[in-house]
């Protein structure tokens with residue numbers, strides 16, 4: 001971390017700032033340029049993150065040299081993390097599609113949808129029993145009854161269960177049935193909840209927040225990892241922007257950007273981004289094309305009767321179509337691209353007028 005001092009900073013201000021940094025237990029290295037003085041802070045700076053650094057005398061700017069999300073960052077963990085759930089691997093080139101209803105409604109539907117998911121190549125079953133709904137009058141989920149239905153579907157198909165945990169009091173019951181715990185967009189910054197799932201030994205799918213930045217998403221993963229659970233799968237489900245034509249704006253650029261920043265697997269949720277059935281499949285395809293480690297998709301056999309998010313549920317035939325396309329899609333390999341890109345001569349190319357190609 002580097003603290004840039006105001007030009008013309010006085011010796012007294014400089015000393016005060018250095019003393020304060022030393023009081024917080026840090027070693028510093030001062031470098032005096034012709035016009036500007038900068039202070040480099042050496043060693044582990046995690047505890048400095050919450051400190052009022054720009055309020056120290058003479059400091060005008062603070063530059064972070066290394067990522068504040070130490071455990072989630074690729075800087076300290078260059079290899080891709082591969083997470084295994086009941087023999088299903090995700091990350092490091094292992095691609096996984098998770099499918100199922102938004103909320104668990106009826107046993108027959110969940111079992112049927114699990115069979116559809118499996119038949120077309122999904123490796124895990126999703127379904128919410130505790131639902132975060134904008135209105136308190138909307139269906140809130142069947143709770144443990146819903147989890148039991150998911151468990152029946154798992155018994156029939158062998159697909160591991162992905163289900164949302166909304167609050168700390170539900171941890172025990174959700175833990176009992178879930179193979180992967182989903183933390184939804186509304187809870188991405190529920191720090192006490194993140195810390196609690198960080199103490200569990202089951203993988204967590206962490207969705208980005210309604211209007212979160214990449215850094216906030218990675219810091220949320222850091223909360224989970226800082227408690228010891230490093231099995232975190234990041235999920236991009238779009239954010240709220242100025243655009244009203246879509247439910248949420250999904251920026252697929254974030255897939256390669258985040259893959260550069262973190263070693264954790266990254267999946268795309270095209271359903272909550274698109275908000276409408278007809279737009280889910282192209283977004284899913286885009287996510288896989290840019291190199292996501294997987295997808296989480298809502299499907300339903302009777303969307304008009306679904307208890308939540310029926311508008312964005314793929315019908316079984318749509319899901320079959322999409323899975324067929326995805327299977328044939330050669331995955332974008334970001335590592336290979338970096339290797340190729342690094343070999344390139346970045347000098348300017350002199351155009352050869354007569355003999356271009």
Ligand code: PEP
Nearest residue numbers: 102184185186207237272
């Ligand atoms: C869901 O997966 O059904 C859900 C509520 O998602 P999100 O948290 O992304 O809105």
Ligand code: MN
Nearest residue numbers: 102298308309
């Ligand atoms: Mn949903």
